[in-house]
Amino acid sequence: xxxxxxxxxxxxxxxxxxxxxxxxxxxxxxxxxxxxxxxxxxxxxxxxxxxxxxxxxxxxxxxxxxxxxxxxxxxxxxxxxxxxxxxxxxxxxxxxxxxxxxxxxxxxxxxxxxxxxxxxxxxxxxxxxxxxxxxxxxxxxxxxxxxxxxxxxxxxxxxxxxxxxxxxxxxxxxxxxxxxxxxxxxxxxxxxxxxxxxxxxxxxxxxxxxxxxxxxxxxxxxxxxxxxxxxxxxxxxxxxxxxxxxxxxxxxxxxxxxxxxxxxxxxxxxxxxxxxxxxxxxxxxxxxxxxxxxxxxxxxxxxxxxxxxxxxxxxxxxxxxxxxxxxxxxxxxxxxxxxxxxxxxxxxxxxxxxxxxxxxxxxxxx
Numbered sequence: 501x502x503x504x505x506x507x508x509x510x511x512x513x514x515x516x517x518x519x520x521x522x523x524x525x526x527x528x529x530x531x532x533x534x535x536x537x538x539x540x541x542x543x544x545x546x547x548x549x550x551x552x553x554x555x556x557x558x559x560x561x562x563x564x565x566x567x568x569x570x571x572x573x574x575x576x577x578x579x580x581x582x583x584x585x586x587x588x589x590x591x592x593x594x595x596x597x598x599x600x601x602x603x604x605x606x607x608x609x610x611x612x613x614x615x616x617x618x619x620x621x622x623x624x625x626x627x628x629x630x631x632x633x634x635x636x637x638x639x640x641x642x643x644x645x646x647x648x649x650x651x652x653x654x655x656x657x658x659x660x661x662x663x664x665x666x667x668x669x670x671x672x673x674x675x676x677x678x679x680x681x682x683x684x685x686x687x688x689x690x691x692x693x694x695x696x697x698x699x700x701x702x703x704x705x706x707x708x709x710x711x712x713x714x715x716x717x718x719x720x721x722x723x724x725x726x727x728x729x730x731x732x733x734x735x736x737x738x739x740x741x742x743x744x745x746x747x748x749x750x751x752x753x754x755x756x757x758x759x760x761x762x763x764x765x766x767x768x769x770x771x772x773x774x775x776x777x778x779x780x781x782x783x784x785x786x787x788x789x790x791x792x793x794x795x796x797x798x799x800x801x802x803x804x805x806x807x808x809x810x811x812x813x814x815x816x817x818x819x820x821x822x823x824x825x826x827x828x829x830x831x832x833x834x835x836x837x838x839x840x841x842x843x844x845x846x847x848x849x850x851x852x853x854x855x856x857x858x859x860x861x862x863x864x865x866x
Contacts, residue, residue: 501533506543517548582729585685585718589733592689598696598741601703607652608850609759614644615661615767615797615846616827618715619691622681628841629831633681636866638694640828643864644846645701651848655706657758658699661797661825662713662767665691668730671720679832688730692737699742707758710735712751713767713798727751728767755786759851762787768796768824777815777822791855792820800827800835800842823847826863 501509506528510516516524521541528535623632630636648656666672670683682690699705712728719725728751735749748754753766762785766773772780773796781792802824815822826845835841845863852858 501528501535501539503539503543503546506535506539507547510543510547517544519544582718582733585688585729586733586736588685589688589692589737592685593692593737596741597743598700598738600700600705600742600745603703605652605654605704607654609655609657610648610651610653610848610850611657611659611758611761611763612644612648613659613661613763613765613795613823613825613847613849614641614828615825616663616713616800616829617641617660617691618663618666618827618829619694620680620682620687621666621829621832622679623832626833626836629833629836630844630866632829632832632866634690634694637828638697640844640864640866641694641698642701644828645698647846647862647864648848649701649703653704653850655759656702656704657707657709657756657763658702658705659709659754659756659763659765659795660711661765661795662711662728662731662769663715663797663827663829664695664710664713664731664734665716666829667715668718669720672715672717672722688733691730692734695734695738696741699738699745705745707746707756708738708748709754709756709763709765710738710747710749711754711765711767712749714769753780753784755784757787757790760790760855761849761851761857762790762792763849764792764794766794766796768798777820778817781820791857793849793857794820794822795825795847796823797825797827799824800829800831800840802826802842821857823859826861 516527519527521537521544524540524544525535525537617637619634619637621632623629665687667680667683668687670680710731712731714722716728716731717725718729732749735747739747752770753764755762755764764781764785777794780794782788785792825847827842828844830842830844831840843863844866845861848860848862849857
């Protein structure tokens with residue numbers, strides 16, 4: 501048996517956790533397994549640690565992550581609430597508040613949109629895709645904040661279009677573990693810290709919208725947690741750390757009017773996003789008389805990949821315009837093997853004084 505297999509055995513049969521390393525080795529040998537005392541000692545230590553940290557979660561599988569650490573995929577009850585995960589995260593995060601810097605500046609009120617951070621993903625050594633890990637994600641958001649502050653905005657509205665994390669369970673797909681650096685409560689904790697740092701760097705940050713994405717679920721299957729529960733947990737802790745900051749969370753769509761322009765924000769993966777933009781705006785916009793922007797992420801591409809059954813679909817008219825916002829995360833082995841690539845970036849908008857949006861489309865390199 502490998503160490504990983506011994507850990508699986510111990511978590512499936514927790515009564516054996518009470519045994520010592522020598523006794524465990526003998527018991528496993530009696531079952532016909534080939535093990536060493538050293539492997540049993542290491543497996544006992546790791547299994548006890550998992551059981552202490554996550555007593556209510558059921559182990560689903562184990563793997564070795566690209567940086568050499570042991571990874572564990574958990575099965576979470578999709579019918580339960582998020583309280584267990586939230587309580588585990590609460591034991592790990594700091595209780596300090598995030599301070600938002602303010603200055604009297606003469607610039608415009610601006611709205612910033614970022615998408616698809618995929619914190620926790622691990623991409624290194626591919627031919628055409630940028631390397632990516634937790635530190636690179638943090639540095640990328642530092643760059644975003646610096647670009648925002650260079651505009652000397654009197655007010656900054658932030659819209660995050662989902663897929664904040666890569667995978668909570670580590671098993672969104674059968675081979676997801678091959679590109680995972682962090683998972684579980686540790687991933688939620690690091691994501692919270694990275695977002696908190698990011699927000700704390702933005703001068704005059706005034707509001708935040710967070711959309712849940714399909715990667716933000718707490719189950720492996722996208723048919724179980726369909727509401728992006730991890731993004732909701734992150735919103736809870738961010739609101740606790742910034743009690744005076746207006747933060748809005750939704751899994752589907754949020755419509756907000758900022759400085760005379762309406763921003764309709766969605767991740768882009770749900771069925772309603774297949775409808776024409778005019779239908780989405782008509783149904784969800786808070787002010788249909790103002791100029792409307794429909795912002796989506798999800799595709800890791802500047803063009804939305806969608807079949808259109810009508811002769812023509814307009815994404816740019818005299819009273820609305822649609823954008824697929826560039827992703828922070830540029831891709832992985834899967835996207836490269838399929839021939840896809842993208843340039844990381846984000847977008848900034850503000851009113852030109854006549855009720856129309858000026859748009860900055862800002863690419864960057866890690």
